[in-house]
Amino acid sequence: MDSSVSVLLFGIVRDLTGQSAISVPLHEGANVEELLGRLHQQYPSLAGVRSLLVAVNGEYAEPTQVLTSRDEIALIPPVSGG
Amino acid sequence: MDSSVSVLLFGIVRDLTGQSAISVPLHEGANVEELLGRLHQQYPSLAGVRSLLVAVNGEYAEPTQVLTSRDEIALIPPVSGG
Amino acid sequence: MIAITTDPIDVASALKYLQSDQAGAIDLFLGVVRDNTQERPVDRLEYEAYDRMAISEMQKIADEAHRRWPLLRYTIIHRKGTLLIGEMAVLIGVATAHRNDSFDACRYMIDTIKQTVPIWKKEVFTDGEEWVNAHP
């Protein structure tokens, strides 16, 4: 059964996509790596970003972490605070 | 011909001698080392101070520096600023 | 005390918060918007944060600093929004009994913030703009 996740976008990723949140269709049991693959397909310009991490519920997530539609998911381009 | 120098005293040295400036008789051409010897004679309690340096005209002086009665001389016990 | 704010950073109140009778040393680091990056003139910076996660990542950094050094008090305040030349983007303050700890902890905190906290800055130049660190 297919579902989708909502992904928050910041910084350069928000600028590249023109959106601050997107809905991404994902099959049940999909993980972080699959989400990133899907996003790169959908937005080829993401290839120009130096690195992309994914945060799940406010914590950096491993590529193997499984996602659910209840998670708060965010795409984290290279940080530059301070 | 004998002369004397005036010596400014600070911190523990001022407390030990009870004075903030003293006049020390010194022969013409006496140097910093001789001044220190004379002061230790006059105030034996100075032996209890961890180190004593001499400043001449606002600069740390070598033991061999010759003193004149026109110099501004100060005795510098261990510093503890900051 | 850890905060993200759109208001100008208030150094005096941060300092008041850091003071205690046990503190012998306070190190305050201020990151300020300067007028150029590699000689290219900067007009302003635009900071954006994933607030919830930025706060928790800053808290982790502070907790780790607290494990490594005997901190009495600390504060991290990061500003977001549009900042002009001379405005403070971040304040890190650390109070300890002895000075080496305050320097070491403060430096650790600012160095680590720049590596892990989800805050982004865009440099707006007179002739273009760029998200810092975003490109290879």
Next chain:
Amino acid sequence: MIAITTDPIDVASALKYLQSDQAGAIDLFLGVVRDNTQERPVDRLEYEAYDRMAISEMQKIADEAHRRWPLLRYTIIHRKGTLLIGEMAVLIGVATAHRNDSFDACRYMIDTIKQTVPIWKKEVFTDGEEWVNAHP
């Protein structure tokens, strides 16, 4: 800006002095009177300075820091007289383009001040008093 003062140290005006359009980093170190020395309760500190020489020795330290690091602005303000718990005895402030220089220079300055500048402090305990470092 280098000064010895009997008045409380004004952090806000020091900070204002340090700011410039080129500054990306400001490190401020504050030495504060704490309530104990090696667990012995302190009532107050009494600072005394050989002003003329203290100023010139602090200037030498600042000049050396300036040779070693690209400082934009710096300030050293040392207070003298009687200081109570929580009062600031010294402020060192350094503004640079990049943060490592501000930390390095600030730390160099406070470390060296404690070694060479003719300023003396007496710790007044509830049960006695002692000139710091004076005895073997």
